[in-house]
Amino acid sequence: MTAMTQIDKEYAAALFSLATEKDAVDEYEKSLIEIGNIFKENPDYIKLLESPAIPLSERISSIDKAFDGTYTEYIVSFIKVLCENGHIAQIVSCIEAFCDLVRIYKNRTIATVYYVEPLTQEQKTALIEKLQKISGKIIEPEFIKDESLIGGIKVQIDDKIMDGSIRNRLNKAKGEMNK
Numbered sequence: 001m002t003a004m005t006q007i008d009k010e011y012a013a014a015l016f017s018l019a020t021e022k023d024a025v026d027e028y029e030k031s032l033i034e035i036g037n038i039f040k041e042n043p044d045y046i047k048l049l050e051s052p053a054i055p056l057s058e059r060i061s062s063i064d065k066a067f068d069g070t071y072t073e074y075i076v077s078f079i080k081v082l083c084e085n086g087h088i089a090q091i092v093s094c095i096e097a098f099c100d101l102v103r104i105y106k107n108r109t110i111a112t113v114y115y116v117e118p119l120t121q122e123q124k125t126a127l128i129e130k131l132q133k134i135s136g137k138i139i140e141p142e143f144i145k146d147e148s149l150i151g152g153i154k155v156q157i158d159d160k161i162m163d164g165s166i167r168n169r170l171n172k173a174k175g176e177m178n179k
Contacts, residue, residue, distance in 0.1 A: 004093050011087070012097030015078050020105070022074070029102045031071045035079070036095040049088045059083055108138040114146040114154040114165075131157065 019028040039046055045066075049059050060080050067076045082088045103109055111131050113119075119127070124141065131139045135157055146154070149165035156162075 004097050005090065007087060008090050008093040008097045011078070011082065011090075011094045012101055015074075015094075016098055016101040016105075018074055024072070025102055025105065027072070028075065029099060031075050032095045032098055035067070035071070035075070036092050039091050046089055046091070049083050050086070056084065103140075106138065107136075108140055109135060109157055110142055111135075111139045112142045112144060112156045114144050114149060114156075116145070116147055116149050116151055116165075118145075119143070119153075127153075127155075131155065 015028065015032075016025075019025045048054065049062065051059070060083060063076065063079050063083060067079060079088075079091065082091055082094065087094075111128070113127065124143070128139050128141055131141075139157075149167050150170070151166040152164045152169075154161065154163045154165050154168070
């Protein structure tokens with residue numbers, strides 16, 4: 001995840017407002033995730049689009065050739081506006097800000113689950129159901145292997161951390177012994 005600026009949030013909010021007005025939040029989110037992946041996989045394309053050595057008209061034409069006909073005119077216009085205003089390098093963080101707004105709108109949140117031993121599908125399902133009850137939100141899980149935990153799991157939802165790792169238990173025991 002990239003660091004988000006106020007500009008990223010403003011562009012995202014403007015596009016989100018349009019998406020809700022057009023009743024196309026899901027379509028825009030899907031398109032923007034695809035576009036974000038394209039830009040992440042092709043960082044040289046961002047450099048090309050922000051290069052002052054290339055006339056703006058050519059950079060805008062490049063955006064049309066790459067995206068027009070595949071994505072709605074509003075999504076393509078969004079990319080062009082970022083380029084025209086000198087913010088194309090922030091496209092990925094603008095997309096992340098848009099996706100954050102969609103999560104809020106749809107009462108979804110990301111739960112990052114750190115583990116040492118892989119969880120079975122049954123364990124994942126039970127964990128997600130429990131997290132949904134605790135948070136009151138639809139959980140989008142993200143599973144990350146973390147050997148430093150020694151065992152158990154640690155879950156982060158928004159700014160809350162639930163740490164059931166062996167490492168955490170050992171640290172607590174060590175703290176108690178040092179009192």
